[in-house]
Amino acid sequence: MRLINRRPSRGFSVFLALLPFLVGLVAYAIASDLRLAANPGDKLLPAFSTLADGIRRMAFVPDPRTGDYLMLADTLASLERLAAALAIAALIGLVLGLVIGLVPLARALLGPLVAVISMVPPLALLPILFIVLGLGEAAKITLIAIGVTPFLVRDLAARVEELPVEQLIKAQTLGGSTAQIALRIVLPQLLPRLLDALRLSLGPAFLFLIAAEAIASESGLGYRIFLVRRYLSMDVILPYVAWITLLAFLIDLALKRLQRRFFPWFAARAGQ
Amino acid sequence: MTAAISVRNVWKEFGDQIVLEDVSIEIAPRAFVALVGPSGCGKTTFLRMLLSQEQPSRGTILVDDRPIAKEPDADRGIVFQRYSVFPHLTALGNVLLGAEFAGAKATGRLFGRARAAAIEEARALLTEVGLAGQEEKYPAALSGGMQQRLALAQALMRKPRILLLDEPFGALDPGIRAEIHGLMRYVWNSCDITVVMVTHDLSEAFGLGTRVVAFERPRGRPEERARYGARITRDFALWPPRRPTALAASSRSGRDDAANPEPRRDDPAALPEGS
Missing domain, CATH: 1.20.5 (Single alpha-helices involved in coiled-coils or other helix-helix interfaces)
Known part of the structure; x- marks a missing residue:
């Protein structure tokens, strides 16, 4: 065979x-x-028993100085930043993507601008963000948002342009105005595609998160990894890397489930 | 009697390529005009101009003696071969959409009593096209024939004066096509509507139409193709004249009537399909 x-x-x-x-x-x-x-x-390559001890110390024993469970505190700090940044990016991406994809005048005005902005390396902007926004949460969230928003805008605009022209014509023959078509035809079809785009931008989002935390932070998964690096604490770094990977995998899975749960028509439409 | 649609000396060019050349036609109210011709002869381009999806390069198109609107509107309904229905709405939602666009200018969503009334109307329409019981299904769960029935119901919700059909049944199996022809005949008989249909199926054209119009390029040699467009080369009125049955006489009772109306004895479409 x-x-x-x-x-x-x-x-x-x-x-x-x-x-x-x-x-x-x-x-x-x-x-x-x-x-x-x-x-x-x-x-460099600690034994499994050493790794287990590292996990126990970070995850299940409160830090003697602060009384926090460090791994939990780091995880919550990082996920907060990630969620805030992705929410901002998703909102901007959705609005701009829809307008650029649907309205030719907006495409002519904003398309080239977005294309140029998406070429700016976000990490090169990090010093500027720290200077302008300070070393707090705003700078880190902004970095992630700047990192993924241009991709979301361009991807969603492309998804709008992919909608069959017949749909837009049909909507007009049903008397739909631009706003009605945007709200009832395009936006609902864009939402499941937004979830797909968010899944694709998870990788870059984590990259920018870790980078921002490595440079200036007092908590977070990236902060911890770069902190214990000074002591060659592979027994902490390796479990953290595995944990970050697992988190990203679970978020990806959750977005996929969310799409299937709330947009059952999306997967079914493939045959059309 | 004024014409429902009158097309006067219309040319359509894409760059150097001439697609339609000096086309003129008067279409009477309540006519069912079938446009036929080889592929690439411009019949779909012609239909798109009637829809305002394309603008003529020269010449004028009048609808009810007024210049045609510059963009598609609710006066002219359309059923395409594909992509006519919205995949993210259920069958009911698809039909409801026309009423919602008309009733809720800002959001395109109806609520409360207005919504209930629209739902009732949409359900009745779905029953008429033979989709009773399918209201909650998404288009992807409907067969090709059912999707086209849905597209038809959706277009009829706004009660357009003119219904444009772009090879609407071309992708369907012969048996399904015969059934939906019955529905199409019923719709034309029972609604105050003028129909223009593009088709490549001659038996469909003669079976449904009151008039069959053929587009052809009189000069079709390769070196002539770009410089000479298609014209209307044949224009048959069907004999004996086929007239819509009186509106009042039509029974609007149920799906069986809708799907299989009694064929009239002189109706060529009563002949077996798929020939």
């Missing part, structure tokens, strides 16, 4: 999916053992 026709069973699919993770873990365990055998004081 040809390789292109061989499909794994359900159980085998799960096994195949887990296999690379297992291989990674085993490879890590072997490498860690080898290094620790040569030098018991090695900090």
